[in-house]
Amino acid sequence: MIAIDGLGVVLGGRRILNDISFAAAPGRLTAIIGPNGSGKSTLLKALCRDHAYSGRISIDGRDIAGMSPLEAACRRAVLPQSASLPFPFTVREVVAMGVRAGRPGPLGAALYGLPERALEAVDLPGFGARYYGDLSGGEQQRVQLARVLCQVWQPVLDGQPRYLFLDEPVSSLDVKHQLIVMDVARRFADAGGGVLAVLHDLNLASMYADDLLALAAGRLVAHGPPAQVLTDSTIGAVFDAPLRVGATPAPGQPFVLPQSAQLAPFSHHAQVA
Amino acid sequence: MAGTMLAQTLDAPRIGPAERRAEGDRSRLGRLAIVVLVGLLLVAMALSMTTGASGASAWSLLTHGLGWAQGDAAALARDHAVVLNIRLPRMLLGVLIGAGLAVSGLLMQGLFRNPLADPGLVGVSSGSALGAVGVIVLGTTVLAPVTQALGIFALPVAAFGGGLLTTAILYRVATRSGQTAIATMLLAGIALGALAGAISGILVYVASDAQLRDLTFWGMGSLAGATWVKIAAAGPIIALALCASAFLAQGLNALTLGEATAAHLGVPVQRFKRITILAVAAATGASVAVSGGIGFVGIVVPHLLRLVIGPDHRYLLPATALLGASFLLLADALSRTIVAPAELPIGIVTAAFGGPFFLWILLRRRAAFSW
Numbered sequence: 001m002i003a004i005d006g007l008g009v010v011l012g013g014r015r016i017l018n019d020i021s022f023a024a025a026p027g028r029l030t031a032i033i034g035p036n037g038s039g040k041s042t043l044l045k046a047l048c049r050d051h052a053y054s055g056r057i058s059i060d061g062r063d064i065a066g067m068s069p070l071e072a073a074c075r076r077a078v079l080p081q082s083a084s085l086p087f088p089f090t091v092r093e094v095v096a097m098g099v100r101a102g103r104p105g106p107l108g109a110a111l112y113g114l115p116e117r118a119l120e121a122v123d124l125p126g127f128g129a130r131y132y133g134d135l136s137g138g139e140q141q142r143v144q145l146a147r148v149l150c151q152v153w154q155p156v157l158d159g160q161p162r163y164l165f166l167d168e169p170v171s172s173l174d175v176k177h178q179l180i181v182m183d184v185a186r187r188f189a190d191a192g193g194g195v196l197a198v199l200h201d202l203n204l205a206s207m208y209a210d211d212l213l214a215l216a217a218g219r220l221v222a223h224g225p226p227a228q229v230l231t232d233s234t235i236g237a238v239f240d241a242p243l244r245v246g247a248t249p250a251p252g253q254p255f256v257l258p259q260s261a262q263l264a265p266f267s268h269h270a271q272v273a
Numbered sequence: 274m275a276g277t278m279l280a281q282t283l284d285a286p287r288i289g290p291a292e293r294r295a296e297g298d299r300s301r302l303g304r305l306a307i308v309v310l311v312g313l314l315l316v317a318m319a320l321s322m323t324t325g326a327s328g329a330s331a332w333s334l335l336t337h338g339l340g341w342a343q344g345d346a347a348a349l350a351r352d353h354a355v356v357l358n359i360r361l362p363r364m365l366l367g368v369l370i371g372a373g374l375a376v377s378g379l380l381m382q383g384l385f386r387n388p389l390a391d392p393g394l395v396g397v398s399s400g401s402a403l404g405a406v407g408v409i410v411l412g413t414t415v416l417a418p419v420t421q422a423l424g425i426f427a428l429p430v431a432a433f434g435g436g437l438l439t440t441a442i443l444y445r446v447a448t449r450s451g452q453t454a455i456a457t458m459l460l461a462g463i464a465l466g467a468l469a470g471a472i473s474g475i476l477v478y479v480a481s482d483a484q485l486r487d488l489t490f491w492g493m494g495s496l497a498g499a500t501w502v503k504i505a506a507a508g509p510i511i512a513l514a515l516c517a518s519a520f521l522a523q524g525l526n527a528l529t530l531g532e533a534t535a536a537h538l539g540v541p542v543q544r545f546k547r548i549t550i551l552a553v554a555a556a557t558g559a560s561v562a563v564s565g566g567i568g569f570v571g572i573v574v575p576h577l578l579r580l581v582i583g584p585d586h587r588y589l590l591p592a593t594a595l596l597g598a599s600f601l602l603l604a605d606a607l608s609r610t611i612v613a614p615a616e617l618p619i620g621i622v623t624a625a626f627g628g629p630f631f632l633w634i635l636l637r638r639r640a641a642f643s644w
Binding site: 045048049050068069070072073074077078080083085086087088089090091092093094096097098100101102112113115116126127128129130151 | 295296297298299386387388523526527529530531533534536537538539540541542579583584585
C-alpha cells in the first residue's frame with residue numbers, strides 16, 4: 001500500500017503540489033490524469049524522492065524518507081519519461097542494468113535470460129544486440145520499460161508487493177504498443193503488484209485503471225474508479241474544456257477507441273522468477 | 274521412475290535462454306579484452322625494461338644473475354644499477370601513472386556523462402599543477418610546516434588538493450539537478466584552468482632560481498625523473514584510487530541513465546559522486562605531482578576501448594587501467610628511442626597521438642552533438 005498524507009512540493013519558489021492525500025493499494029492500477037503542469041510528474045517524482053517534499057509518503061508502512069536507495073530499489077521500479085544515453089550501450093546492456101538493481105550480491109544463473117524475457121514482454125524480441133541510440137523514441141521507451149520490469153520482475157516477492165511507477169509510459173507509442181504496454185502493467189497489478197501511472201489518454205485510463213487520480217493546479221480534484229471520475233462535470237473542470245463523456249461524433253466521422261481492439265491475446269510470458 | 278524424471282524436470286534450472294549466449298551481451302568480449310590487455314602490458318613492461326640510452330640489458334643481467342652467462346663484472350654492476358635504479362622505477366611509475374590518468378579520465382566521463390570529459394581538458398590537471406607549484410615555490414617559506422609534516426607526500430597531497438578543489442567547483446558549476454551541461458562544463462573547465470594557470474604563473478614569477486630549475490624539470494611531463502622516492506610518494510595514492518574505482522563500475526553504468534534513474538536503481542548517488550570525485554582528484558593529482566602534465570591518456574584510452582568492448586564499466590574500468598599503463602609505457606619507450614640518445618618529453622608523444630584522435634572523435638560525434 002502506498003500511502004500519501006498531506007504531500008506538498010515547492011519547486012523554485014513555486015508551489016507545485018498542495019496537500020495531496022490518497023492511498024494506492026497493491027493489486028490495483030492507479031492512473032494519474034490531469035492537464036499539463038497540473039503536477040502529475042511532480043507527484044510521481046516526489047514518490048521516487050527526486051524532489052524534496054513536505055508531508056508523509058510510505059510504502060507498505062515504511063516511510064520512504066528512511067529507506068536506503070537499495071531498499072527503495074527493491075520495492076519499486078521507476079519508468080522515466082525519456083532517457084538518452086551518452087555511451088553506445090546495446091539494448092541488452094541497458095535492460096540488464098535492471099536485473100542488477102535491488103539485487104545485491106551475486107546473481108543466480110536463472111536471472112541470465114531475464115532481459116530477453118522482458119524484451120519479449122514489451123514486443124522487442126531479438127533487439128538485444130541493437131544499439132540503444134539507434135532505436136526510435138517509442139522503441140527506446142519500451143527498452144526502458146523492459147529494464148524497469150527486470151528490476152521488479154516478481155510483482156510479489158517474499159509476500160511483499162512491489163510497485164511500478166510509470167511516467168507517461170505510452171507517450172511515444174503507436175496504438176498497438178500502447179495496448180501491449182498497458183497489458184503488461186495490468187498483468188503486473190493482477191499478479192499482486194501495484195502500478196501508479198501518469199496517463200494522458202483518458203480512454204486508456206478508463207480501460208485499464210482501477211482508480212483514477214485527477215489533478216488540477218497541484219490539487220487532487222477527484223479520486224475513484226473511472227466511472228466515478230470520468231464524468232462531464234469533473235473532466236470539464238479538471239481539463240478546463242467542454243468535454244462530454246461517452247458522446248459519439250456525428251455519423252460519418254470515424255473515431256477509433258482502444259477499447260475496440262480485437263487483437264488476439266498477446267503471447268506474453270507468465271510472470272515468474 | 275517417472276516421478277523422479279518429472280521432479281528433475283521441474284527442479285532443473287532454466288537453462289534454455291541461459292545456455293545460449295544472449296544477443297547484445299558483450300561480457301565475454303570484455304573478459305577476453307582484459308586477458309589480451311594483460312598480455313600487452315607484460316610486453317610493454319618488458320620493452321620498457323630493455324630500451325634505453327645506456328645499452329644496459331635487463332636480459333643480460335637476468336642471464337648473468339641466473340649463472341647462464343659469464344661477463345665483465347664492472348659492466349654487470351653498471352647494468353645492475355641502470356636496471357634497478359633507473360629503468361625499474363621508471364617502468365613502475367609509467368604503469369601507475371598510465372593507469373591512473375586513463376582511469377581518472379574514464380571516471381570523469383562517467384561522472385559527467387560525457388565522453389569528452391578529461392582531467393587535462395577541464396582544468397583538473399591545472400588545479401593539481403597549481404598545488405604542486407605551490408609546494409615547490411612556497412614549500413620552504415609559507416608552507417614550510419605543511420611540507421615538513423608531509424615529507425615526500427607533500428607534493429602529491431598538494432596536487433591532490435588542487436585537483437579535488439577544481440573538480441568540486443567544476444561539478445558545482447556545470448551540473449544542475451543531475452544534468453551536466455556540456456558547454457558549461459567545458460567552458461567552466463577552461464576558466465578554472467586559466468585561473469589556476471594564472472596563479473601558478475604568479476608563483477613561478479616569484480620563484481627563486483633553484484625553484485625554477487625544480488619547476489622546469491617537474492613541468493616537462495616526463496617519466497625521466499622516476500625514482501623509488503617518487504614511487505613511494507605517489508604510488509600508494511594512485512593505487513588507492515584505482516582500488517576504489519573497482520567498486521564504482523556498477524554505479525557508473527547506472528549513472529549513464531541519469532542521476533535520478535541511477536538513484537531509482539539503488540545507487541546512493543550523492544555518496545557515489547563524492548567518492549568518484551575523490552578518486553579522480555587523487556589519481557590525477559598524484560600523477561601530475563610526479564610526472565607533470567601528460568595529456569590525452571584519459572581521453573584516448575577509454576574511447577578506444579568503448580569502441581571495441583562497449584561502455585559496460587565492469588569490463589571497461591580494468592581494461593582502461595591496463596591499456597592506459599601499456600599506452601604510457603609504449604609512448605615512453607618511443608620518446609626514449611625516437612631521438613636517442615636524447616629523449617623527447619613524453620607529453621609531446623601522447624599529445625601527438627591524442628590531438629588528432631580527439632579531433633577524430635569530434636568529427637565522428639559531430640552529428641550527435643547539438644552544441
